[in-house]
Amino acid sequence: MALEDAFAGFTRRDWERDSPDGIVRLAIVGIGGFARNRALPAVAEGQYCTTTTLVTGSPDRARSLAETYDVEHVVGYDRFREGEHADAYDAAYVATPNATHGEYAIAAAEHGKHVICEKPLETTVERARDVVDACEDADVILMTAYRLQTEPAVRRSRELVRDGVIGTVVQVHGAFSHPLLDHAGPDTWRLDPELAGxxxxxxxxxxxxxxxxxxxxxxxxxxYASTHSSGGPFATVDEHVAFQLEFPTDATASCTASFDAHASSQLELVGTDGKVAISSPFGGVVPQEMVVESGDVRSEYTGPPTDEVREQFDYFGYCVLTGTEPGPDGEDGVADLEAIEAAYESAETARRVSIGERDRDFDGEPSV
Structure with a gap:
């Protein structure tokens, strides 16, 4: 790939190879802030999914939300697990606190429904594996909701790496900070290690x-990882984390994350012949600004606005309608939890921890 051709068709859906008929009816399980403000609007604006059921602990308070999005059914969690109105949806989007992902994903699978589950897939490798097994046993699709894998700047960056535009990747730098208490109270489930993991x-x-x-x-x-917490509301979880990953290609990745720092995110890949940098990739709305250097050539590009959440749901719906496996599947979710568990072990023991090698296909798009 020549650098001048890198941004041609920037927003193209390279995974969209057919024009399937039909639409996937979704049950949205858990209607917290992200589901209300991002998921429901994205589904409504998308092409391959529609919301037909809301699942919540407060059905009466969700009636107005259901009216806004013309959702026919609102049920409680117990009724969802029992299968009430299961004939009204084809798949479930699980957006509850992390430690409850498994119970609702497995319940959906046992009713024969496909599953798209928020990340992390569960709070431990063992519990995530239970979700994968349940979906395999039920012969339903399981997708871990890694929406950045459908985001144009990330997909184009992957092509640049694959095509050797920056040579062999040697270093990666990734960082994401978000001042949690500016947006949530100290009683948020994200600060409860039993619920968040x-x-x-x-x-x-x-x-x-x-x-x-x-x-x-x-x-x-x-x-190799280290964590730090200043106490107070962060007393039982890691407030700040730094971790370094080693890859079989001899590349290393240095990453940081923080619950108590100015909102910021960045991602840079440095290769033997150049680099790729994406501006603010992790903050929820990617500005589509990229810088690519290849040899002596430097290019700056800003792509058109794209709703990554809409892309994620359209991708999931496309996979269900065409019967293909999504790139970010259940195994993808398990692999991240393996790395997370190893990182926490490293932080506790102050030593490098090996991560078991896995035989995975990183195709990143539906197979044909």
Missing amino acids: GGALVDLGVYPLNTIRYLLGCDPTGV
Whole structure:
């Protein structure tokens, strides 16, 4: 790929190879802030999914939201698990606190429904594996909601890496900070290790972790990590984390994440012949600003606005309608939890921890 051709068709959906008929009816399980403000509007604006059911702990308070999005059914969590109105949806989007992902994903699978589940897939490798097994047993599609894998700047960066535009990747730098208490109270579930499964690493560090794995097309083989908490509301979780990943290609990735720092995110890949930098990739709205250097040539590019959440749901719907496996599947979610568990072990023991090698296909798009 020539550098001048790198941004041609920037927003193209290279995964969209057919024009399937039909639409996937979704049950949105958990209607917290992200589901209300990002997921529901994205589904409504998308092409391959529609919301037909809301699942919440307060059905009466969700009636107005259901009216806004013309959603026919609103049910409680217990009724969802029992299968009430299961004939009204084809798939479930699980957006509840992390430690409850498994129970709702497995319940959906047992009712024969496809699943798209927020990250992390669960709070431990063992529990995430239970979700994968349940979906395999039910012969339903499971997608871990890594929306950046459908985001144009990330997909174009992956092509640049694959095509050798920056040579062999040697270093990767990823960072994501978000001042949690500016947007949530100290009683938020994200500060409860039993519900969240961890702190800044699980909630924020998973973004550079997964995105780097996707861009390099391989899993890390080792990690060294350190965590710090200042006490107070952060007393039981990691407030700040720094971790270094080693990859079988001999590339290393240095990453940081923080619950208590100015909002910021960055991602840079440095190769033997150049580099790729994406501006603010992890903050929820990617500005599509990229800088690519290849040899003596430097190019700056800003792509058109794209809603990565809409892209994610259209991708999931496309996979369901065409019967193909999504790139960010359940195994992708398990792999991140393996790295996260190793990072926490490293932080506790102050030593490098190996991560078991995995045989995975990093195709990153539906197979044909």
